[in-house]
Amino acid sequence: MSEFKVIETQEEFDKAIKSRLAQKDRELAEQYKEYLSPEQAEELKADLKKQLDEANDLVAKAKETLAEKDKTVSELEARATKAESDLLKQKVAHANKLPLELAGRLIGTTEEELTKDAESLAALLKPTSTPPLRTSEGGIGGNNTNNGAQYMGLLASLNEQMNK
Numbered sequence: 001m002s003e004f005k006v007i008e009t010q011e012e013f014d015k016a017i018k019s020r021l022a023q024k025d026r027e028l029a030e031q032y033k034e035y036l037s038p039e040q041a042e043e044l045k046a047d048l049k050k051q052l053d054e055a056n057d058l059v060a061k062a063k064e065t066l067a068e069k070d071k072t073v074s075e076l077e078a079r080a081t082k083a084e085s086d087l088l089k090q091k092v093a094h095a096n097k098l099p100l101e102l103a104g105r106l107i108g109t110t111e112e113e114l115t116k117d118a119e120s121l122a123a124l125l126k127p128t129s130t131p132p133l134r135t136s137e138g139g140i141g142g143n144n145t146n147n148g149a150q151y152m153g154l155l156a157s158l159n160e161q162m163n164k
Contacts, residue, residue, distance in 0.1 A: 089114055096122045 007013050036044065086104070088111060093103035096118035106121070108114040 085109075092118045098122055098125070 007016060089103040089106045090100060092106060092111065092114040093100055096115070098118055098121060102121065106114050106117050108117050
């Protein structure tokens with residue numbers, strides 16, 4: 001070691017302290033060189049906050065897109081369900097010999113319910129009585145003899161013209 005020197009003035013004392021503080025700063029810098037400085041920590045914090053904000057924006061956009069897709073899927077599922085229902089109603093109407101215009105009026109969700117309703121509707125549409133063979137309102141074969149006489153006169157004149 002070096003020989004001890006007595007410090008007699010303030011300048012000598014300040015010089016010795018500065019030297020000792022500089023040595024201590026070098027030792028601390030070497031010891032904590034792998035740690036972040038407060039400035040570096042603030043920069044890192046700002047960078048991470050920026051990345052977090054960007055990630056949150058992406059998540060919000062993804063949620064919006066997912067909501068739109070869910071809405072589209074539910075609309076398409078509703079259309080598919082309606083189409084399947086309409087097709088089933090048309091199938092049941094055709095099987096029960098109903099006009100296809102009445103297929104939409106069938107009530108039910110299952111094929112059995114629709115078939116039951118179609119059978120009852122078909123029974124209502126079938127004629128229950130046979131039409132009359134002769135009209136009672138007059139005409140050629142009716143009771144109105146005046147019209148019959150007129151038709152007989154017309155036939156007679158046609159026969160005369162054809163025989164000429």
